[in-house]
């Protein structure tokens with residue numbers, strides 16, 4: 537009787553242990569695939585050992601979210617592995633500190649993806665950044681908290697993007713722009729830099745959908761639609777900024793005339809004389825240029 541109970545409970549324990557370890561197991565071959573030098577090296581799982589030689593590199597690290605969570609409140613087996621979750625099994629390194637286990641920056645992306653796959657990073661594998669060899673660790677500095685959020689490798693997002701996209705970021709300094717330099721908006725208000733299904737890595741499928749998230753009143757529907765507005769806001773606006781009023785791609789009269797050459801009054805001086813960069817030009821009278829809901833708003837004058 538007693539023996540049977542023992543066998544049963546042993547069996548129970550076995551089932552529990554197998555279930556548990558399956559749910560949160562670590563792929564032992566992951567690191568050997570990245571670099572064969574990891575073969576045979578075991579997890580040490582003790583940050584104090586690492587710190588005993590690496591206090592210099594880890595003082596800043598201790599102020600990051602990773603450090604706090606992995607040390608104080610690890611939820612998965614991989615988080616419990618601590619330093620070695622990102623640096624791989626290191627017993628052989630401790631026995632012989634001169635032994636190097638370097639991996640490349642794009643291999644680091646695979647390491648990060650162990651915990652950060654899906655969600656906002658769903659389209660990472662097809663992103664232009666990935667294919668241009670701009671990696672997780674190009675934009676993120678995980679060993680040191682340099683930015684107020686998201687562990688960026690520069691102090692601000694604008695500064696980070698400026699390292700490669702000066703043509704775009706310089707527009708943010710122009711006369712008319714989204715309040716990015718003021719810190720009220722980010723490039724990531726419109727872009728998912730980790731990749732997105734549509735063109736331009738936008739947060740929404742099209743640029744108009746992206747604009748509507750904040751400029752809902754432009755969505756309509758209107759009784760009188762202005763065709764180019766429905767089609768693409770970028771026809772008239774440069775969302776990155778411009779030296780014309782309201783981020784227009786050109787002064788508003790020349791803009792309108794690029795499509796509207798005909799019409800009794802268009803080329804008459806008194807109609808477009810107010811068309812300086814700071815004047816209102818055509819929209820002095822065509823005030824509802826994005827569309828009108830007024831029964832007689834067919835010419836967008838009300």
Ligand code: HEC
Nearest residue numbers: 580585586589590619620623626630633634635636637638
């Ligand atoms: C006995 C001292 C010692 C211990 C313990 C130690 N390291 Fe190192 N580690 C070194 C030395 C020495 C270097 C080479 C430093 C250099 O080149 O500047 C190094 C280099 C590194 C590097 C950069 C090169 C590489 O191989 O990737 C990483 C990452 C690293 N160690 C992580 C760890 C981790 C994680 C632990 C704990 C599991 C650890 N180390 C424990 C001495 C140690």
Ligand code: HEC
Nearest residue numbers: 583586587590593594602618619621622644673677678679
């Ligand atoms: C979230 C992933 C991650 C964790 C966790 C992590 N590191 Fe790192 N570590 C990196 C990356 C990525 C680099 C290389 C790029 C860099 O310096 O940002 C690095 C670099 C290093 C280096 C080399 C610095 C140099 O100058 O070459 C050492 C040493 C190191 N880490 C030790 C540790 C120790 C010790 C811990 C735990 C206390 C730890 N790391 C935790 C990702 C991590």
Ligand code: HEC
Nearest residue numbers: 601605614615621622647648650651672676678685686687
């Ligand atoms: C073992 C799992 C694990 C690995 C590996 C890992 N992370 Fe994380 N990371 C986390 C957890 C957990 C959080 C906290 C998430 C939260 O706050 O909800 C986090 C948070 C972050 C944040 C947000 C930090 C903040 O201050 O808000 C960034 C950025 C980040 N990770 C980037 C990386 C990068 C880059 C790598 C690879 C070098 C990496 N992570 C590797 C688990 C991991």
Ligand code: HEC
Nearest residue numbers: 645648649652657660665670671672675686693724729730
């Ligand atoms: C081109 C630069 C860039 C690259 C490459 C990049 N990131 Fe980011 N990441 C950012 C920026 C900027 C933010 C903050 C804005 C945002 O959330 O989109 C961020 C935010 C994050 C966050 C925090 C999100 C949150 O909700 O707090 C995590 C986690 C993260 N990135 C992980 C990764 C991982 C993993 C990779 C590689 C697969 C990666 N990033 C590649 C720039 C980058």
Ligand code: HEC
Nearest residue numbers: 664668670674693696697699700723724727729735736737
């Ligand atoms: C290390 C350089 C680097 C950094 C930093 C960087 N990018 Fe890029 N980015 C590139 C490269 C390279 C491409 C590929 C296309 C190209 O050559 O312009 C690209 C492409 C893009 C695209 C176009 C995507 C498409 O589908 O057309 C957007 C949008 C973008 N980056 C936004 C950002 C934002 C926002 C930041 C800051 C959070 C940033 N990038 C940081 C190098 C960088």
Ligand code: HEC
Nearest residue numbers: 697701704705708714716722723725726735736743775776
């Ligand atoms: C108000 C929304 C918005 C903001 C904010 C924004 N962008 Fe864009 N961005 C767009 C749109 C829309 C496109 C065109 C996407 C397409 O191809 O359809 C674009 C395109 C791009 C491209 C592709 C090439 C090009 O020059 O058109 C890059 C690179 C880029 N943005 C970088 C940035 C950077 C860096 C920032 C921050 C300084 C930023 N964007 C802020 C909306 C925005």
Ligand code: HEC
Nearest residue numbers: 712713715725726743746747749750769773775781782783
């Ligand atoms: C994340 C929110 C957000 C998104 C998305 C957004 N905008 Fe804006 N937009 C703003 C804010 C905030 C202002 C500044 C309003 C103010 O200063 O009163 C603004 C102002 C503008 C202005 C007026 C600028 C001026 O100088 O008067 C135009 C034009 C504009 N946005 C066009 C666009 C276009 C086109 C898109 C899509 C490509 C877009 N916006 C997407 C938030 C957004």
Ligand code: HEC
Nearest residue numbers: 744747751754764765768769771772773782788816819825
């Ligand atoms: C046919 C050209 C054209 C198109 C297309 C266009 N706009 Fe405009 N937009 C203008 C003009 C002209 C002004 C300046 C109006 C003024 O000075 O009164 C303006 C002003 C704005 C402003 C600031 C003033 C206001 O009305 O709030 C915002 C925001 C704006 N547009 C958003 C958008 C969005 C979002 C789209 C796409 C859905 C879009 N625009 C498409 C011509 C256009």
Ligand code: HEC
Nearest residue numbers: 762763764771788791792795796818819822825834835836
């Ligand atoms: C990219 C081309 C384009 C631009 C730029 C543009 N429009 Fe239009 N506009 C159109 C089209 C297409 C129609 C619809 C024409 C039709 O139904 O015959 C239209 C219709 C109109 C109408 C109604 C015309 C009618 O016959 O009922 C007015 C008024 C108008 N636009 C004014 C403007 C003004 C003012 C501007 C500058 C702020 C402007 N448009 C910029 C393409 C454009």
Ligand code: HEC
Nearest residue numbers: 789792793796799800802807808817818820821822835837
């Ligand atoms: C002083 C006010 C005023 C100004 C300035 C003005 N318009 Fe008009 N526009 C009108 C009125 C009113 C109508 C309607 C006329 C009608 O129904 O006969 C109209 C009609 C139009 C039409 C439709 C033409 C048609 O045959 O029905 C177009 C296109 C147009 N305007 C474009 C422009 C452009 C482009 C500019 C700037 C160069 C401009 N307007 C400046 C008042 C103005």
